[in-house]
Amino acid sequence: LSVGVIIPAAGQGKRMGMGERKQFLQFHGQPVIIHTLALFEGLPEVDEIVVVTQEEEIARTQKMIEEACIHKVTCVVSGGKERQESVYLGLKKIRTDWVMVHDAVRPFVSREAISRLLKVARMHGAAILAVPVKDTVKMVDDAGVVEQTPDRKRLWAVQTPQAFRRDILLSAHEQFLKWDAMATDDSMLVEEMGIDVRVVEGEYTNIKLTTPDDLFMAEAIYQMRSKKK
Ligand code: CTP
Ligand code: MG
Known part of the structure; x- marks a missing residue:
């Protein structure tokens, strides 16, 4: 059965706050998005x-993809205001039986983690990568007062890729459109449909480039990997 990947890369990168959008920042000779795409190209x-x-970034993105000799990209489409809309617009273009959604700005996910994820998704229909939360997490009210402390053993920080049977993800997105509701990740849409989503343990190094300090983390992860090779 065929597997496709949707790469949402239509964000503004407000929290990164650089002149250039973070998915296009140069990192060791290539834009961040090319590092990410090369990984899936090789799977x-x-x-x-x-x-x-x-x-306005479509032409430039297509050129980068051509120059990097990435052949699996079948189309570069225009995104929406929210990530959810961007994913939906990509989902409408993809024809594979299975779909993974992966942030353009997570260039460090490992092949091993993706393989584990796909195996579980194929067995159960929906699976996501996540890592156990290291910090204690508090629910806090608007006045800044702690409401409760959830049991840390049950808290997982969710990453991408997230993998689904395409028809499941598509109907979840369409249902949310009808409800005019928003979710912060694709899993949440599927969860709300009453479908079980399996959690697969990922790696702490699969960071999302979000704020400027993540660029230092990225450098450290890159150095660690090149030493291993
Ligand atoms: N994304 C997208 N379409 C949007 C918003 C986000 O495709 N309307 C993508 C981003 O390009 C990124 C991924 O979703 O690859 C994760 O989003 P996030 O880290 O929030 O990126 P930005 O939205 O760009 O950053 P910020 O929220 O700081 O502006
Ligand atoms: Mg955002």
């Missing part, structure tokens, strides 16, 4: 990639 399990970016 034999992946048949097709759809990239979602801003209208």
Whole structure:
């Protein structure tokens, strides 16, 4: 059965606050998004990639993809205001039986983690990568007062990729559109449909480049990897 990847890359990168959008920042000779795409290009399990970016970035993105000789990208489409809309616009283009959604700005996910994720998704229909939360987490009210402390043993910090049977993810997105509701990740849409989503343990190094300090983390992860090789 075929597997496709949707790469949402239509964000503004407000929290990173650089002149350039973070998915296009140069990192060791390549834009961040190319590091991410190269990873899926090299995975034999992946048949097709759809990239979602801003209208005005489409031409530049296509050029980067060509120059990096990435052949699995079948289209670069224009995204929406929210990540959820961007994913949906990509989802409408993809034709594979299975779909993974992966942030353009998570260039460090490992092949091993993706393989584990796909195996579980294929067994159960929906699976996500996550890591156990290291810090104690508090629920806090608007006045800044702690309401409760959830049991840390049950808290997981969720990452991407998230993998689903395409028809499951598509109907979840369409249901949310009807309800005019928003979710912060794709799993939440599927959860709300009453479908079980399996958690697969990922790696702490699969960071999302979000704020400027993440660029230092990225450098450290890169150095660690090149020493191992
Ligand atoms: N994304 C997208 N479409 C949007 C918003 C986000 O495709 N309307 C993508 C981003 O490009 C990124 C991923 O979703 O690859 C994760 O989002 P996030 O880290 O929040 O990126 P930004 O939205 O760009 O950053 P910020 O929220 O700080 O502006
Ligand atoms: Mg955002």
